[in-house]
Amino acid sequence: MSRRDFIYTLSATGAALSLGACSADGGSAIRFGYIADYNGASLLAIADKQGLWKKHDLTVEPKVFVNGPVQIQALGTGNLDYGYIGPGALWQPASGKATIVAINTLAYADRVIARPGINSMRDLKGKKVGVPEGTSGEMVLNLALQQAGMTMKDISKVAMDAPTIVSAFASGQIDGAGIWYPLIDTIKEKVPKMKEVASTEDMHDHIFPTVFVSAAKGKAERDRKVMKVLQEANDWRAAHPKESIALTAKLLKADEAKVAADAAHVKTMTTAELVAKTKDGTVDKWLDGMSDVFVRTGQLKKSPDPSTFYAGDLYTKAAAR
Structure with a gap:
């Protein structure tokens, strides 16, 4: 499976x-x-x-x-x-x-991920970022943007459900995503060189x-x-x-x-x-x-x-x- x-x-x-x-x-x-x-x-x-x-x-x-x-x-x-x-x-x-x-x-499973060549939150500026709205994917994206001194206005947010993000990221339709494990492992199988540019594991001010x-x-x-x-x-x-x-x-x-x-x-x-x-x-x-x-x-x-x-x-x- x-x-x-x-x-x-x-x-x-x-x-x-x-x-x-x-x-x-x-x-x-x-x-x-x-x-x-x-x-x-x-x-x-x-x-x-x-x-x-x-x-x-x-x-x-x-x-x-x-x-x-x-x-x-x-x-x-x-x-x-x-x-x-x-x-x-x-x-x-x-x-x-x-x-x-x-x-x-x-x-602590939530991440902002990006396609190869995008190495930081700042690199996502102006890029298409998929997110399931109202979920922890949107939460980690918001927090990561704040930490980088950015807002949602700095990216092109694309609302989509979590399974769609997997296929959209793999096919290059989006440049990044706010998403979580275990779905990230599926994405890694398809895009091995993807980057994790933000992680809840690194957000020590929050539980x-x-x-x-x-x-x-x-x-x-x-x-x-x-x-x-x-x-x-x-x-x-x-x-x-x-x-x-x-x-x-x-x-x-x-x-x-x-x-x-x-x-x-x-x-x-x-x-x-x-x-x-x-x-x-x-x-x-x-x-x-x-x-x-x-x-x-x-x-x-x-x-x-x-x-x-x-x-x-x-x-x-x-x-x-």
Whole structure:
């Protein structure tokens, strides 16, 4: 399976994760969105393998998406109950469109890449740069432009979805892109001499959390059960990193070595660590930092109190039960 195919996998695997049409308590299955990479898929793969949904009287109907903003839209229209989003889409819950029910990981997979011969952000001036709008690809592009003393006006931004960026970059239709691993590995196979001209790994002033979200007005008891599933899956992942990679690879029908390479850009934490960081305000600082980024880019008018969009109290209570 190629890296380009990595993001399309659920059409073939979703049925394998679905445990039935009804939950143990008689309700409908939870429709859970995810992106087909290690960050987005690992906890769902673990929860299914470990029987955690059944343990907590839930069933899940997984649905694949190519990015976070599309999942937020689906939450808003009632077509999705929960979803996974990366740091670039955090402005959407911060603007009241969703509620964060759990912090997942810290991710450092986003890059600005450029075709051979373009060696810096300054070299991208006036060039065509592809970006999936509202995602971490746009986020890293904005941050990199700021660091270089540039703005979006200095480039020719071309809005396109992530899979299209892979083909457009490979064929030379665009000169650069704001994009992420594992898709960058696919691009490297096609354009081996491409350059990474900016990286979130080098942006030490920022922390980039990935999260799970529900609709803005969630259901507290169901949220608590879902949080518990995610917490138990999270702790299994932290204790069994190699096995977690293997389970994710099996779910995605992807090469295990490639999933391991993807996971190398991810920092996982135990639930106890996430609870402690929620209680001491660390998570709020992460979310404040991201909101400040989105205020500068114009995606948010102001930086909101994290308590208005992160259900931290419910998360800590779920962990205590």
